[in-house]
Amino acid sequence: MSKNTPKAVRGTQDIFGADAEAFAFVVETFERVRRLYRFRRAEFPVFERTEVFARSLGETTDVVSKEMYSFEDRGGESLTLRPEFTAGIARAFLTNGWQQHAPLKVATHGPLFRYERPQKGRYRQFHQIDAEIIGAAEPQADVELLAMADQLLKELGIEGVTLHLNTLGDAESREAWRAGLIDYFGRVKGDLSEDSQERLEKNPLRILDSKDPRDRAFLADAPRIDDYLSEEARGFFKAVTSGLEAAGVNWVRAESLVRGLDYYRHTAFEFIPDEGSAAAAALGAQSTVLGGGRYDGLMESLGGPATPAVGWAAGIERLAMLVAQEGETPADVIVVVEDDTLLADAIASIGKLRAAGFAAEMLATGSVRKRFDKASRMGAKSLVSFVSAESVRVRGERQGEIEALLA
Secondary structure (H helix, E strand, O other): OOOOOOOOOOOOOOOOHHHHHHHHHHHHHHHHHHHHOOOEEOOOOOEEEHHHHHHHHOOOOHHHHHHOOEEEOOOOOEEEEOOOOHHHHHHHHHHOOHHHHOOEEEEEEEEEEOOOOOEOOEOOEEEEEEEEEEOOOOHHHHHHHHHHHHHHHHHOOOOOEEEEEEEOOOHHHHHHHHHHHHHHHHOOHHHOOHHHHHHHHHOHHHHHHOOOHHHHOOOOOOOOHHHOOOHHHHHHHHHHHHHHHHHOOOEEEOOOOOOOOOOOEEEEEEEEEOOOOHHHHHHOOOOOOEEEEEOOOHHHHOOOOOOOEEEEEEEHHHHHHHOOOOOOOOOOEEEEEOOHHHHHHHHHHHHHHHHOOOOEEEEOOOOHHHHHHHHHOOOOOEEEEEEEOOEEEEEEOOHHHHHHHHO
8 A cells, every 4th residue: 555545534444344244234134123113214314404413412412512523515504414313313204294104113224423532333434223213102112112122132143232221201200300410419519520510500310320430429329210200200111111021121220321311201221231241342331232212302302393202223333243243155156167168158147046046156267277176165055167068067055956047
């Protein structure tokens, strides 16, 4: 590589080989599972007006203030590369009149962008799968989404991961809890970390998931959401947990699991690797595999009517790190051209094989004498050798089927 050859932008990646196969396996499995649950596929713009994310994510969050890739286009309008899916999906729901489809079950996947410090399993351009149910206020929607996520992880072969679940209560419960937290942490404000002192008035729930030792000293005695839950909110959470048990989804209560933005309600959840598991070792500090929650107040923040909704997202790169892939799958058939005058016949034959569903490739370059030996080492299930006009040999699995196909 020349010293003048441009380097990849920091925090981006080129995915190839076994890594690309694992990535594709995650997407293919997600597509199959979302069809089982009857989620409709949708595509969304990779950029939106900046206000879509500023209003939905909150002007004071780190994502908005520090991590968004925003730019002014030639018309002078501020646009932003999407840092997450939910806001754009909510915008599409409102502007396209998708209320007619409510409850709308929608799924998507693709690239997202955040300017943050690159680390293991985290990039500035990264990819997620995403599933949302919009327009359903019933706890059964939460149960279905969580059952879908649980089945997805199982079908990916990811073990040693447990659902961590919490409730944030309804709007009334959450506001009472928030006031209680401000009062409690306010009495020890000077002893909190700088970040938590800043969050105290704006986002006190975020203090509860702080990893700073200065904050953790006060977390055990902090007010608990259960002390503020209304009967309605308590019943909602009970319906979710009962539904999960009926669906066979294992879960543990995680009272410190919160969502800072005011439009989040009721269920909050994350699938997290168990301590000491292979998944925990693979991911390191970036432990959440899949996460989400109910966001009944989001549509109103975008100027729409009150619309209940719940969803989750998961990083494809992170899931791919946990998928056991031993490399690229070998071909079903390799067609070996041992006589160059038969190249046209070989091309016609490989077309028939692929049309019949065989993953096939052709070896027609390099030394004619060495082609068969090279093809034998490539690990295909079957070999088709074009030796001469009178001799086409088939070896390996499904020999009779291949011979009949090429006859």
